[in-house]
Amino acid sequence: MTCEEMESRMAEYWGRTLDPQQQSEVEAHLAVCETCRAGAQRLGSLWRDLARLPTPEPGPGVRERFYETLAAYRDGAAAARPALKWVWQIAAGVALALAGVGAGYSLRSSQTVNAEVAQLRAEVGNMRQLVALSLLQQQSASERLRGVSWTYRVEPSDTEVLAALLTAVNHDPNVNVRLAAVDALHPFAASPVTRDAVIQALRKQAAPIVQVALIDLLVDLKETEAAPELQRVVSDNSADADVRQRAQWALEKLQ
């Protein structure tokens, strides 16, 4: 064994993770090479001392914020599946209405019930909008993250919430909030405002991870008008390599 080969064995020698064959090869070399022997000893003692350095502990807020994020994410994930739920609710409603007519219920009373349900739904919708908007304005990033999750519970035609989400995408100082806000734009895809704003946001965004999320969103929306902007990203030498690669991929997808 040469001194150079020792370089790749030393860390395992200190950590005692060499297999018996390698261990005896290293020991044989150390027995004859004084330089390596001295080095192994000196550096080995530093290696051991490293394990004695004090371990910094995170503050209790870290745990608290994690569980909040997890809860918000679960709410968001559960609320992101309303489409299917609505289909079933409508189907069940139709079935009930048919059964009602069959059983001789008057059309009038069913209309009254429908009006009450519609009013209740509007009130709940307002409440959700209020919660989402107020959380999105909080100082704490985890509160704003919860606000983004709440936006899944409002009607996708709510322009005020859409505007708040777009503000978060473009201006929120926290990268996670920006990222979550990009995801939350999916339900608002039908609006031409959203499509145009996503293209604009790609130009403004500095964090590569958010840029990639925006590009993915444009592909999901099949937004062919994004091609010139994507082309600009691909040819921008100062842009992140992953982002440029993703933009190239998106261009091919959108063709």
Next chain:
Amino acid sequence: MKAVDATDNALMARVSAGDLPKLAVLFERHHRALFRYFVSLNRDRELSEDLVQDVFFRILRYRSTYDPGKAFTAWMYGIARRAGLDRARDRRAEVIGIEAIVERRGEPASAAPGPEERAAKGQNLGLLERALDLLPADKREILVLSRFQEMKYEDIAAALNCEVGAVKVRVYRAVRALEQIYFALEKEKAS
């Protein structure tokens, strides 16, 4: 270590399949180590706490990209590196006054213990800590992963996207560089 890894991987596979509450177990197991990883690299407690949040948020968001055949820790530290780089980029983009930079440079000890703790720890460990702070970031990172996190070399290679052989050599060279700084500091102190 192997058994723990297998459990980590199995847990992450569950999270990936939609069983989100299982992420809490992984958080409890790894958030301190992650915090130490970040503090060792940036010496900023507050920023490191934020970065720990970033990592778990990204794990949640990208849970479906996890490959259960690969070590969870390697995947997690890959994400951690990326989060650190993104944050550094965000910070560079911020307009910060020169005072703020000087202030930041002047407080590398924000994560270090107080004077009493330092005295109890003995001179050598204090010097060693300073030497570690002065080590170039890539060398510090590989020491943190191999020594503090006790990751397997295969997993470090996967997280750093390089060959296992290269990791072993880099660990050795990092300790050698650390020794040079350590002795320079010792000499400076003696003179």
